Amino acid sequence: QQQVKQSPQSLIVQKGGISIINCAYENTAFDYFPWYQQFPGKGPALLIAIRPDVSEKKEGRFTISFNKSAKQFSLHIMDSQPGDSATYFCAASLNSGGSNYKLTFGKGTLLTVNP
Amino acid sequence: KAGVTQTPRYLIKTRGQQVTLSCSPISGHRSVSWYQQTPGQGLQFLFEYFSETQRNKGNFPGRFSGRQFSNSRSEMNVSTLELGDSALYLCASSFGSGYYEQYFGPGTRLTVT
Numbered sequence: 001q002q003q004v005k006q007s008p009q010s011l012i013v014q015k016g017g018i019s020i021i022n023c024a025y026e027n028t029a030f031d032y033f034p035w036y037q038q039f040p041g042k043g044p045a046l047l048i049a050i051r052p053d054v055s056e057k058k059e060g061r062f063t064i065s066f067n068k069s070a071k072q073f074s075l076h077i078m079d080s081q082p083g084d085s086a087t088y089f090c091a092a093s094l095n096s097g098g099s100n101y102k103l104t105f106g107k108g109t110l111l112t113v114n115p
Numbered sequence: 116k117a118g119v120t121q122t123p124r125y126l127i128k129t130r131g132q133q134v135t136l137s138c139s140p141i142s143g144h145r146s147v148s149w150y151q152q153t154p155g156q157g158l159q160f161l162f163e164y165f166s167e168t169q170r171n172k173g174n175f176p177g178r179f180s181g182r183q184f185s186n187s188r189s190e191m192n193v194s195t196l197e198l199g200d201s202a203l204y205l206c207a208s209s210f211g212s213g214y215y216e217q218y219f220g221p222g223t224r225l226t227v228t
Contacts, residue, residue: 034216034217036219041221042221042222043119043205043207043219043220043221043222044158044205044219045218045219046216046217046218049216089157089158091158102148102160102163102171102173103148103150103158103160103217104160105157105158105159106157107157108157108158
């Protein structure tokens with residue numbers, strides 16, 4: 001059972017455009033939603049994260065939009081640059097009793113930003 | 116601050132052998148989690164250790180095991196390797212277990228032939 005569904009699998013955007021990646025989750029107990037960026041040969045790097053008590057969080061060119069009722073969240077990359085070309089993963093986790101904590105990842109989106 | 120380090124970076128093993136991978140977390144971090152990354156299954160959680168105790172475990176067979184030392188360094192072991200174990204194994208560290216950001220290492224690329 002895939003608990004976090006991510007789309008699209010791949011995305012091509014022109015430099016300066018907006019990249020939008022969507023994720024949907026099933027487990028309403030999830031309470032932490034990070035996005036990771038991964039370059040070839042590297043481990044994932046935390047980009048930005050949100051908790052369900054806010055509907056939007058912005059850090060620089062990256063914005064997370066969160067819709068709790070629809071169980072969806074998305075990453076918007078404004079003014080996309082060729083250096084943003086990477087694989088992006090959404091994830092979700094729940095804190096069960098304060099000691100159980102694991103990330104459930106989406107399948108990833110390969111973003112290509114053309115110059 | 117130095118990041119998460121993993122050794123070795125690359126490994127080639129034969130089916131049936133066993134392998135041990137090592138992870139050194141960021142200084143001060145006490146929680147270490149392990150993930151398996153494959154093209155087909157994506158990133159899957161293996162287990163988490165905090166203060167030398169396994170706190171959580173994913174859906175992997177018992178051939179996959181781990182441990183954590185008093186200095187928070189962690190090792191994972193895979194016994195009786197199968198071809199399907201070929202993957203990138205990622206270690207992530209965080210300050211504590213719970214609401215803390217996880218920082219990933221570069222991974223160990225394991226190839227089983």
